Structures are given as C-alpha cells and as structure tokens.
Amino acid sequence: MRLTSTEQQTLHDASLRWFGVPPRLFGSRVDDARRGGDIDLYIEAEASLSPQEAFQRETHMAAELYRALGERKIDIVVNTGRLDLPIYRLAREQGVWL
Template sequence: MRLTPDEQDAIRRTAAAVFGADAVVRLFGSRVDDARRGGDIDLHIETAAGRATFDNEARFLHALEGEIGERRVDFVVRERGGALRPIDRLAMETGMVL
C-alpha cells in the first residue's frame, strides 16, 4: 500500500468525522500495488443509510485536503443495504481496508 501511516490515519479520521464512526474506508486502484508509481488515491467509503449526501462528500474532500494537502483523490460512497454497483464490487474485491 502506497500511503504513509499518517495519510491512512488522516483518511480514516476524516471519514469518521464526516460519514460517522462506523464508516469503512477502502483504498483500491493503483495505490494498493507497491510495485507501481504515482497515481491518484482511490477510496471506497461504505457508510450508514442517509450519510451519502452531496454535502457530506464535499465536506469530506475539503477536510481531507486540509489534512493531507492537495492530492488527487477520487472516492465513491456506498450506503449499506443499497445495491452493489460494479465499482463497489471492484473496491471490495481488490481494495484494502484502512
């Protein structure tokens, strides 16, 4: 995994503050592979129903930028109990829980 322990902690803390303490954050994509270089930070956030709002997503991105600086971060939010999209399946199968 190509995130520092401080970056991992900042992502977990920010997700918990915005989406709730029960939010599960997974890193997926190129940053999971230690042999690769560069790439954006791809996150999958699983949260309780009612938490996946546009306002929360904007708050998360803004707060995370304050924690880890301006980095290219892509993320998707899934509410528990909802239908699994292909991106959800991919993140759950290939991602690593932070």
C-alpha cells in the same frame, strides 16, 4: 500500500468523522509495484443516508483532506446501498481497510 502511516490515519479519521465508518483504499495505491496514481477511497455509508446528504458529507470530507494532505487527487466513492455498481464490487474485492 503506497501511503504513509500519517496519510492512512488522516484518511481513516476523516471517514469516521463524516460517515462513521472506516474507508477502504483501492486502485493503484494498494499496489506497491506501481507508481503515481490518485487516492481512491470506498465508503459504505448507512442506508438511511440520502444521496444529497451523502454528497454533502463527501464534499466536506474532500475539503478536509485537501487541507490536511495538500493538493492531491482523491476520489471518494460512497455507497449508500441503493445501487450495486461494478465499482462497488471492485472496491470491496480489491480494497484494503484503512
């Protein structure tokens, strides 16, 4: 995993604060052999969360991470259980818990 322990903790804490669950890191940052790439996070939010509320929390979390980690490309994928998208399956299969 190509994140420092401080970055991992920051991502973990922000996800707990905004969604109440830890995130999974997926994509290129999981592979130590690769270089560069954005930070891809997958979060399984509670099903009772409306899409609007999920988006609002995602926006607040992204702003918090921008302040904490600086100008980094961070993609936050939030699953509220309403859809079964291929990206959700990929993140669950290849993701690593933070």
